[in-house]
Amino acid sequence: MRRMPVLEKAVVHRIMAALRTVPGLVVRKRHGTVMGLAGDPDLYGAYRGAHFEFEVKRPNDPASQVTKLQAERLDAWRRAGAVVGVVRCVEDALVLLGLQPKRVVWICAGCRKYHWPSQDAPARCPLCGSIRFEQEAA
Ligand SMILES: [Mg+2]
Numbered sequence: 001m002r003r004m005p006v007l008e009k010a011v012v013h014r015i016m017a018a019l020r021t022v023p024g025l026v027v028r029k030r031h032g033t034v035m036g037l038a039g040d041p042d043l044y045g046a047y048r049g050a051h052f053e054f055e056v057k058r059p060n061d062p063a064s065q066v067t068k069l070q071a072e073r074l075d076a077w078r079r080a081g082a083v084v085g086v087v088r089c090v091e092d093a094l095v096l097l098g099l100q101p102k103r104v105v106w107i108c109a110g111c112r113k114y115h116w117p118s119q120d121a122p123a124r125c126p127l128c129g130s131i132r133f134e135q136e137a138a
């Protein structure tokens, strides 16, 4: 099955839409670099007294990584006390803001077809019988 690529712009819109529903949270998108500083994160805002800075990247795309400059900017914000992170989905943003526990998904190390969304790994894969499981990157 061919997976449609998800554009970073779409991820930005999803995250902003989700964060706007959180009471007491303000989120803004940085536009371009003409008036701003190159490499500063895509999204910023505040929640419960904490300033946050999120660099948005595409999900399921290993080529979509922070640049050296973006990493330096995030680190500068972090040292200044901001909550910072690279986010690829709504859940990433919610986890960083403490709004949702990190979701753990186990994948069968035998057949790699069985997925088990739970904090604890299942005892045995119902598909292939393997007892080895690995945590899947959320
Ligand atoms: Mg980005």
Ligand SMILES: [Zn+2]
Residues within 6 Å of the ligand: 108, 109, 110, 111, 112, 113, 114, 125, 126, 127, 128, 129, 130
């Ligand atoms: Zn299996």
